[in-house]
Amino acid sequence: MKVVAVVGSIRRGNTLKMVQASCSKFLPEEIDIIDLGKIQIDFCTGCLYCDETQKCNIDDDLSKLMDKIAEADAYIFATPVRWSLLSGEMKTFFDRLNPFATVGTLNGKKCILLTVGQSEKESEDAFSIDLGLKSMEFFCENAGIDVIDEVKAYGCLAENDITNSSYLEKCYKAAEKLRNTLL
Template identity: 30%
Template sequence: MQVLIINGSPRKNGVTAAVLHRIEENLRGAGIEVLFYNLEEMKMSHCTGCNYCYRIGHCCMEDDAELLSKRIEEADGIVLGSPTYASNVSGLMKDFIDRGHFVMEQLLHKKYCIAVASGENYGSQDTLKVLKNLVLFSGGRLSGQLRIQAGFNDLEGMMRKRKSQIDQVAQSFIRAMKLKQCYPIQSIIHFFIFHLGIKPFVKKKGTLYQGIRGKWSKLGIT
């Protein structure tokens, strides 16, 4: 079993990283292989909006965003973490969301996910919503979420207050992956989003979106 943890903060030792590393410890303790990525350390350009990925099935830029997207395809679980920047995800995380071609491709199809948003004052609920919607719209199974309100660099205080909650979320994520837990309400919401929104749209685009249809058939999505 393999889990990818993606830190969308430019700070490798910040609040988001501390939460994600605590989740990592839980996962490793359960014998799960973990790949931890700091987006800050990766070579990743902005999306240029060329639509090549929809037509061909992968990005035209062979950088680390594409590599991460391939790693996600192979993983059983994904943990996405971002600090709040102006009531949204960080620029790094936004670039990765754009470059990862998540939603159309259904990149998170049946993958177990945790969304983590940190913030200092107001707006982290919006950050969390962006990450949760990304999971749901991309076919993932949201097994846990954490909204961490913490003073800038107050790692000790944050850990003291939130450690047991972080551990609980990590442990139920592990259980969900092991038992292949289903989430009926999420499945119903995703059914409508996919069958009434995404699928008719992709069909209408014809050969311009043939890369997407290729990805779906590999995943067994009809």
């Protein structure tokens, strides 16, 4: 079993902690972590080269990780949510997976989705976190990836807000569900 976990935040805070909690349900050799804040990832240029060749013509750090992504059985996608949107790093990552969409490489793979934001759960702007998650759901649906579980963390602004909440336990449970679908 091979799982690729993608940290869609350049900060070393709540999103990373959610991924680390989820990854703890897997053996180290089963997990590859792609930390988008630590790699050079260029924007998709919309050149459509990948539609013709099933390869991206951009040569950056992400291009060197594409085989790992293609060979994975499952994914953990995690992003902070701002203004009802997933992070720019995660959006760029999803855009760059277009070469896989042209040949169905991601069809039938499994994932869990993790989102975190500063809005309080009962606040009038809590929908912001829901909409960020919805964006990731749409990506997965279009790519043919089955979403096994989701965790939405509310009220997390400071770097360690998630540590004193129930959200990390939800990450453990979501990862356990993912693991069980792969066994």
